[in-house]
Amino acid sequence: MLNPVWLNTFATVAASHSFTDAGRQLGLRQSSVSEHIRRLEESVGRRLFVRDTHSLALTADGEAMLVHARVILDAMAHAQSQFSSPRLRGRVRLGSSDDLALGPLPSVLAAFRDAHPDVELEITIGMTGRLYQMVDAGELDLAVGKRRLGDARGTRLFSGRLEWLAKPGTVVDTTQPLPLILVAEPSVTRGVVLDSLAMSGASWQMVCTSSSHAGCIAAARGGLGLTVRSHFLAARGLAPPVNRAELPELPEVEFIAFCSKHPGRPAETLLQLLENSDLRGEWDGE
Known part of the structure; x- marks a missing residue:
């Protein structure tokens, strides 16, 4: 079992190249730092550092462990941030052209719903030209549709x-x-x-x-x-x-997302998810 406390100490020692400096950064005594490293090495059955009186270096196993430690610590920090922040609440009035609604959009909406179950989705299907009008009139918070190549409005998702x-x-x-x-x-x-x-x-x-x-x-x-x-x-x-x-x-045409002037945090969060999602692919629209 890889104790995250030991992994954090290990990563700090690797970055500072010093047990003393790592202890100072973590607010630990040097003996505690040494104990964390010893227990981590025992748990994996490998030497992670080569130490003498003048130098400290990672072994090959230590280099490999550092990669895993960073991934694990980053994932834990992300999870802690997500679950320690207030749950997102509210409503998103989303407009979509029907080709996107029949294709990749449902998978994005499912991911958004899983992450933010307290947000209500209100979906309007229509031609992109009509969605532009509804966004401008404040009737929609966010919409996804198409634009001609060279048009500037909206955030490009894919072409x-x-x-x-x-x-x-x-x-x-x-x-x-x-x-x-x-x-x-x-x-x-x-x-x-x-x-x-x-x-x-x-x-x-x-x-x-x-x-x-x-x-x-x-x-x-x-x-x-x-x-x-x-x-x-x-x-x-x-x-x-x-x-x-x-x-x-x-x-070609470009598929885009575009927001109202004051979309609100739920709509901004969905927009970020759309921007980070790969909406391209083979979609069997009905």
């Missing part, structure tokens, strides 16, 4: 290239206008796709408009036409067209 998706096995007739299935305005994805098609000179026809990405996915599964999504958020039951190389290339 992903948009890709064409359709019913598996679809071969697109490129001699005809592309049959598009897109979300309604205000939509960052819709704007990016139509701008990209205009720049490429491609012709298109809007065959289906939906208020949500879920609706677009359903229509594409039915074989109505082409929809788009970030390749990090690929939807189950859809696949790139067989001749996707013949279709216009689509750009």
Whole structure:
């Protein structure tokens, strides 16, 4: 059993290169420092220091033990800080675009809920353009959605290239206008796709408009036409067209988080968790 008191004494001695200096820092007598090191060495069955009258150095086992000691002590300090601080309470009014809500967001919310069970989550799903408006109006504390590359608003979480998706096995007739299935305005994805098609000179026809990405996915599964999504958020039951190389290339979009002017501590805590989470991956949205 690695006693954390012994580990702390060991790490302090290793840093100061002196039993006397370590005792002074820890408020211990030198005999107590020596006793802690002796008991630690006995518990692991290894010599941790090479000592003589003039020098003190770590052995190879001591170097290895120092790595473990730092990890253990850091983890204990983190745990103590978390559980000694007041429990986070309140409410977060969170907005999310539905593609993120159908993809990676639930795992982040689960981690937040585990860490802060006393915080109430109120979630609104909508197009990013509408979420901007709600944040500005003070109706949401925090939102996650998309922005065009080059836009400055929000904190970047990750970026992903948009890709064409359709019913598996679809071969697109490129001699005809592309049959598009897109979300309604205000939509960052819709704007990016139509701008990209205009720049490429491609012709298109809007065959289906939906208020949500879920609706677009359903229509594409039915074989109505082409929809788009970030390749990090690929939807189950859809696949790139067989001749996707013949279709216009689509750009990247950035997935972001953005806060109200006065979000409050619960929302700021969730934002920090979002910033530190890897939201990229293969997500099977329904």
